Amino acid sequence: MTQAIPHLPMLASGCQIIRIGECEVDLGIRILRRRGDVQELGARAFDILAVLARAAGRVVTKTELMDAVWPDTIVEENNLHVHLCSIRKALGADGKLIVTVPRRGYHLIPPRTEPATLAPLTRGNADAITGKEGLLGRERTIAEIRSKLSSTHVLTLVGAGGIGKTSIVREIAHRLAQERVSDVHFVELAAHSTGRDVIDAVATQCGFSFEGRDPDLQFAAHMLAKMKGVLIIDNAEHVVEHVAPLIEFACRRPSELLVLVTSRLPLRVPCEVVYRVGPLALPKANENAESRLDCPAVRLFLRRLSSNGQSIDVDQNRLQVVEEICRRLDGVPLAIELAAGRAAVLGLERIRDGLEEPLLYLGGGYRTAEVRHKSLRGSLDWSFEMLSDSEQTVFRRLCVFDRRFDSDAACQVAHDDTLSPLDVMDCVCELVDKSLVELYIDGTEPTYQVLAPARSYGREKLAEAGELSAVVEKHALYAGGKGADVSFPRLKVATFGPGRRAQITGDHRS
Template identity: 50%
Template sequence: MTSATSELCTFASAHEFGSRFIRFGETELDIGMRVLRQGSRVLELGSRAFDLLATLALASGRVVHKDELIDSVWPDTIVDENALHVHLSTIRKVIGQDSKLIVTVPRRGYQLIASPSTPVPAANFEDDSQRTLRTAMMPMRSALLGRETAIDVICALMRDTRVLTLVGPGGIGKTSIALEIAHRTSGSNEDDVHFVDVSDQRSLGEVLLAFGAIGPVAREDGEPDLDTTAAMLTRIRGLIVIDNAEHVADPVAQLLERACHSANPPRFLVTSRQPLRIPAETVYRVTPLAVSGEATEPCDANGSPSPAIALFLRRLAHDGRHRVIDDELMTQAAEICRCLDGIPLAIELAASRAAILGLEPVLNNLADPLPYLDGGYRTACARHKSLLASIKWSFDMLESSEQTVFQRLSVFDGAFDAQAASALASDVRMSPTAVMQCVSELVDHSLLDIHFDGAAVTYRLLTPSKSFGRQRLAEAGELATMVERRADYLRSAARSASAQQAVLSPVSFRS
């Protein structure tokens, strides 16, 4: 059995809340039993073709890149792309009329969608087979660490809002939290739950097609339609999770805005690196995992490691090599997690690298962490396989002026205020006002962390983002210039502070 097959079977057999069946059109896929049916008829399909179809089905309507399909079905083998085409052709031939539900997306990959002609009934909570069917289409979730308080707060917020958006930088754990909430909701027997991944969509039409796994999204002429999709969503009672929406925030916002105009719309839980900015939305900003305050105290008063360190140790143990968890290892793990600002993706990637190189070499190179933080899960999307790809995904969505400001602010080592940002990033082409507009967008895109202390507001780039910005400055030949500009500003600020202190100091008089 291939590792891909094993993973798929594990997903099905370990699924706690839903059935092991995924239905599309007239075809029923039983992943656990590795059986394909249409009605009472069992369809014959080879092992590789079955793995391929199961991978498409478990993608929950998103476009799966051909490289991801090849990696999943042939994980340890170099195969020609023709093998993929041959197996897809076999699948289409076997499933007959339902083959139209496997869509080829030019230059991107393949998508399995629900039939646009399939009617969507109003949710019926007594029909457990329908509820568990949709639950089975949700991705598998992993055990979370240090997120119980956040989940409690989010669930409380969801009771009073129709659209709740989990916002935060790439790799912070938004999808993991959303999946945990979705599985808990589905397990409560109170709600119908749907999961829609829009990570591979690029346009309004593609976003609408992604909702085809839930119900009809097309007009009579077969074209995906915003009003048709919004009307379909208003007939659903339950929770709809929309994952990875940052790059299609406008189309998703349009769709949800229309759906929320109905008298009793469903609840939406969205993950995105930026808010949707619609009236019905409540935003919850996901923060990094807690890291112990001191490198010499990696555990709490009860002797348990902090969530960040616990995640590092769990990922380190997954490489299959035994390690003695002694004080030295715990101290190094704590320092690595602190250097990476408690970002879950960065911690997992660092642990994966430490499993091969050891902790000390990884720790010694975290001043510039990006070259060392790659090698994510084979089945992860491209932007979650390395920290560089994750940050670049957000950076590429910025306007050129915002990219410039981001790069310039990366030379700050710690927190800075609006005055410092304006002084450093403004020039003859960009006024201080324009700089602060860019700063606002960087905060909105989760590339700049904001901190409030009473009336004071400061900003900070997380360590990986700072490393990326400085790398871009160096490539543009501007790093030395910006470092010197920062030094000039800090000297000037120090002189001003000293002069101000002299004015405020009391004058001594002698008799």
């Protein structure tokens, strides 16, 4: 078998751009641009394109490509063909430069390699990073993160699945590379599951080896402490028990390395500062049409709708429907993108009405996305499976609340003979840490909320556990005890016949 090419680094310290006709492959932040516009390309497809581009005109065999992109995995050759089709489509007219060599492999005619030409960062070229309009609604967030990163050894971006953490750190990586502020190393951990995987991935992206020895945590930490620049670790939540000691050991030594991590829960190491990433801003009440159109959540919906081939005249009625969809989804970017993708086929009103059961409607993400980002259910499964049994129980019971609730409400609804009120609040704290419950401190007493996509998921789990009627009754008793001006909705259970899910609907009273 032909020797495999080592798995491609996500972001090397020296940013390099490979030009292919009118396109450019940014190996630094793994982005393909065509005439300055970012093209959607999945991780596997980008790996294939990078192998072909780096081959500098050499014919690359199918075996080489499959060994490089799917190491230690047996896959059908058809997978390679599918990704090559998506690459050619993304390259547009330059797709013809990828030539199939019968019985041998593939040949890219020949790319020109040169260092990136770095222009001063302006609003115009920053907007080209994630599309014509750029990363919507995150300028303040990015500015705050960069400010904190400059004075923090380890900064962890924590937030719910689909909230946009990866998009934010990719934007930051690109800006740092553009400005030549420092070397940037990007480590993607979504596909890794063991401690050795984590150490190998960090070593590969940071460019150090173990000199013939087995991968060792202490040695890797020692090598990290000797580095300068910014290390970005993306999607750490499922391997946090391996990432945390590596970072903590590295922090014990004097170092000029800054670490930026994305995760659905904190690392909980002494040198860590946590930054919580929230949803996109929603329109404020009584705003005029122009201001509502400029709202990040609405702009994201309309941009994704347009990218699916649907350009609509946004009159007052349609704008109101779009706003209602975004509001029902609590401004969660992944949910908004999925809703817009479905609306391109089913229509705005059908999607708005279908959000009573969003998990049934909101799938169909980018074909090349990770499984957890192709649908709301995939994203929420990823988070739910990381919870303990007690945390799962409390989470699904808290999903009866349509609005914010306090600790008293949580304890009244979620406690039972096996879960004391203290146990419930311990679980609530863990759920806040793991980004399944949002925490708000507006006054002297904290309040909590489960965002709409997670709430729908939790209600399904509540029905599956056979607890739906009992928990709804507890909620009704609690709400009734609060008086007529209770801020919680009065819930009822609607059933749909054999084989259909039960659904909780709210009679919103205030």
